Amino acid sequence: MSSVYVPTAVHTGDKLKRALKRTLDDTPRQNHQTTIDGGRRMFVFARLVAYVHSLVPAPLYPAFPPMPPSSLQLPIYLLLSLLILAISFIPISTLLSRSFSRLSQISSHLRPAPAFPSCTAPPLATNRTFSTMAYEKELHTALLAVQRATLLTKSVFSSHSKGTLSKSDSSPVTIGDFGAQALIIASIKHVFPDDEVVGEEDADDLRSNSSLRDLVWDLVQSTKLEDSDAETAIGGPVATVEGMLDAIDGGRSRGGREGRIWALDPIDGTKGFLRGGQYAVCLALMVDGIPTVGVIGCPNLPVDDTAPLDSFIGTDADDKEGKGVLFGAVKGEGSTSRPLSNGALQPPTPIKMKPLEDISQATFCESVEAGHSSHGDNAAIASKLGITKPSVRMDSQAKYGSIARGAGDLYLRLPVSKTYEEKIWDHAAGVVIVQEAGGKVTDAWGKPLDFGIGRTLKENKGVVAAPNAIFPRVIDVVKEVLSAKQ
Ligand SMILES: Nc1ncnc2c1ncn2[C@@H]1O[C@H](COP(=O)(O)O)[C@@H](OP(=O)(O)O)[C@H]1O
Numbered sequence: 182m183s184s185v186y187v188p189t190a191v192h193t194g195d196k197l198k199r200a201l202k203r204t205l206d207d208t209p210r211q212n213h214q215t216t217i218d219g220g221r222r223m224f225v226f227a228r229l230v231a232y233v234h235s236l237v238p239a240p241l242y243p244a245f246p247p248m249p250p251s252s253l254q255l256p257i258y259l260l261l262s263l264l265i266l267a268i269s270f271i272p273i274s275t276l277l278s279r280s281f282s283r284l285s286q287i288s289s290h291l292r293p294a295p296a297f298p299s300c301t302a303p304p305l306a307t308n309r310t311f312s313t314m315a316y317e318k319e320l321h322t323a324l325l326a327v328q329r330a331t332l333l334t335k336s337v338f339s340s341h342s343k344g345t346l347s348k349s350d351s352s353p354v355t356i357g358d359f360g361a362q363a364l365i366i367a368s369i370k371h372v373f374p375d376d377e378v379v380g381e382e383d384a385d386d387l388r389s390n391s392s393l394r395d396l397v398w399d400l401v402q403s404t405k406l407e408d409s410d411a412e413t414a415i416g417g418p419v420a421t422v423e424g425m426l427d428a429i430d431g432g433r434s435r436g437g438r439e440g441r442i443w444a445l446d447p448i449d450g451t452k453g454f455l456r457g458g459q460y461a462v463c464l465a466l467m468v469d470g471i472p473t474v475g476v477i478g479c480p481n482l483p484v485d486d487t488a489p490l491d492s493f494i495g496t497d498a499d500d501k502e503g504k505g506v507l508f509g510a511v512k513g514e515g516s517t518s519r520p521l522s523n524g525a526l527q528p529p530t531p532i533k534m535k536p537l538e539d540i541s542q543a544t545f546c547e548s549v550e551a552g553h554s555s556h557g558d559n560a561a562i563a564s565k566l567g568i569t570k571p572s573v574r575m576d577s578q579a580k581y582g583s584i585a586r587g588a589g590d591l592y593l594r595l596p597v598s599k600t601y602e603e604k605i606w607d608h609a610a611g612v613v614i615v616q617e618a619g620g621k622v623t624d625a626w627g628k629p630l631d632f633g634i635g636r637t638l639k640e641n642k643g644v645v646a647a648p649n650a651i652f653p654r655v656i657d658v659v660k661e662v663l664s665a666k667q
């Protein structure tokens with residue numbers, strides 16, 4: 182009767198051996214062999230247990246695992262079992278540890294590989310909240326910081342005196358740029374003290390010009406979110422003038438391919454800002470050189486995404502209702518937009534690029550400034566694509582936000598100058614928002630934008646953004662037009 186257990190145990194050992202062989206087929210040979218040896222020893226162990234069982238009269242242990250009788254066979258059973266266990270302990274533990282390491286190898290292969298250009302997985306973020314969405318704390322902080330900074334820029338936008346200076350590259354900078362950079366970097370440093378920031382501005386002019394510094398300090402001191410929880414979440418007010426200058430200078434990072442680096446454009450489209458047109462406050466977190474979180478505040482875009490793209494262009498009517506949009510995106514988590522507010526964040530709405538079956542029906546966006554993007558080349562591309570609608574000219578990364586929510590379709594930025602290097606803060610946030618809304622962004626030759634080589638995109642020329650489905654056709658035509666000029 183006891184032999185009933187023998188085939189069962191042998192069968193179990195055999196099954197285990199076959200299962201191991203099958204599942205570990207792609208294990209490197211050496212590990213494979215050792216694991217099979219482990220399986221063999223387990224098989225022997227099973228047979229020995231079965232043998233010991235056979236020494237015990239079957240009727241005395243009807244259930245499995247059997248309990249031995251209290252006769253002479255009991256000590257024999259115990260002794261043999263102990264001996265077998267001791268012999269088997271080493272191979273079993275080896276087998277288990279190999280199986281666990283194999284499992285962790287498999288799970289590490291399942292981790293998604295990051296996109297160009299890094300081949301390493303993003304490191305675990307410091308200060309990161311472990312919630313259902315990756316980079317939730319980073320996104321929340323960036324949304325609030327940008328929203329607060331837009332309050333400051335709006336107050337400068339509606340004032341006649343904007344404290345404008347000309348920078349060394351003769352581009353304009355205003356007290357709004359300095360104030361917004363101070364507020365945003367102070368928020369980032371409060372929540373993520375170890376992170377670096379590549380910011381467009383520095384505090385040199387303010388350190389040498391006390392009246393300008395006082396103007397900026399007044400702005401920074403008087404700007405706060407109306408919701409106290411929101412204000413506290415990003416560190417509250419900047420405490421001192423020196424703290425403000427240090428915050429602005431906190432944007433001097435040289436950038437790079439490693440770690441967490443924020444890219445900040447406190448007022449993108451400064452010329453639009455001065456003209457009363459579109460402008461944007463833009464912030465992105467790059468992890469190992471890859472734009473991962475993107476936030477763009479556009480105080481002059483219509484909240485209604487079906488409104489004509491140029492609804493508020495060329496007006497400086499700050500009192501117009503229904504304007505002010507805050508875009509946000511996290512890599513792999515989608516893009517959203519919400520109305521800008523003066524206090525807590527408004528609820529978000531997911532956004533997607535417009536599905537476009539017929540390219541000729543596309544609306545394309547380009548810079549207002551002909552010195553920033555070649556209007557002639559953009560027009561030649563549009564014409565080759567069969568596009569008949571006129572371009573929508575718009576300053577700033579509001580272009581990225583507009584195509585991401587389907588209010589436009591393409592963004593063409595064909596280079597004017599052979600030597601100009603696009604700045605990472607002019608594109609990082611927009612790239613995440615467009616990608617997460619179903620689009621692709623490359624340079625004009627179809628090369629991925631490389632944000633990991635410093636403060637500029639020096640390996641790239643121009644920028645093209647389009648919905649994934651039509652991107653190949655668009656970039657072919659862009660290359661055709663560029664090649665014809667060579
Ligand atoms: N020659 C040039 N080619 C391309 N971009 C340029 C440029 N000169 C300046 N820019 C950048 O163009 C940005 C504005 O882009 P757009 O034309 O899309 O509004 C400017 O940002 P700022 O306004 O923050 O200085 C500036 O960084």
Ligand SMILES: [Mg+2]
Nearest residue numbers: 446449450607
């Ligand atoms: Mg800019």
